[in-house]
Amino acid sequence: LGRLDLQEVAIYHLGTGVRNEAQFKKVLTDLCPSFVINSGFAGAIRTLLEPGDFVVAENFSSPELLNRLETGRIFEARGNFASVSTVADPKTKMRLRSDRDILALDMESARVASVCRQHSIPFITARMISDRYDERIPGVFLRQRIERMKDLWEAIAFASRTVVLRRRLADRLVALVREIKPEYEQKR
Structure with a gap:
């Protein structure tokens, strides 16, 4: 719980795949937020x-x-x-792109949206793209062993990019909160 400008904000870390849905529901009940921003990273489909x-x-x-x-x-x-239960490889992304009109995929948004609807709390899902449609997440981030030196270099490059993207995501979220909050509070 903190402030952004004069606005009170709370950040709750759900974890990959919404590991603790019951705790998230409790936080929503306890805090009674005006709205929820569901954010993090997503894989590109387009x-x-x-x-x-x-x-x-x-x-x-x-x-x-x-x-x-x-x-x-x-x-x-x-x-x-699209909602997926595991990190998607390029073949899965290609299949999703050909099946439906999908922009991106992640592992949490469907469940967060469902919980927010159950609690009648307005919400928005805003995510930063972490990997292209033709790119795979390095195996080391999926608890796989490093088998070749190339695996290590791919992991270092991806981790370095993610550090930069986290800061960019934070900046975009600040802009989004500033955009939504004043208008939304006037209408409630």
């Missing part, structure tokens, strides 16, 4: 998305929040997200 692009999930966001945000002002793109 070919034009690059790591560092900030995108919004239309299917995992409340229309009353989503409709007020201009895509070009904060987000590089908006569209539907």
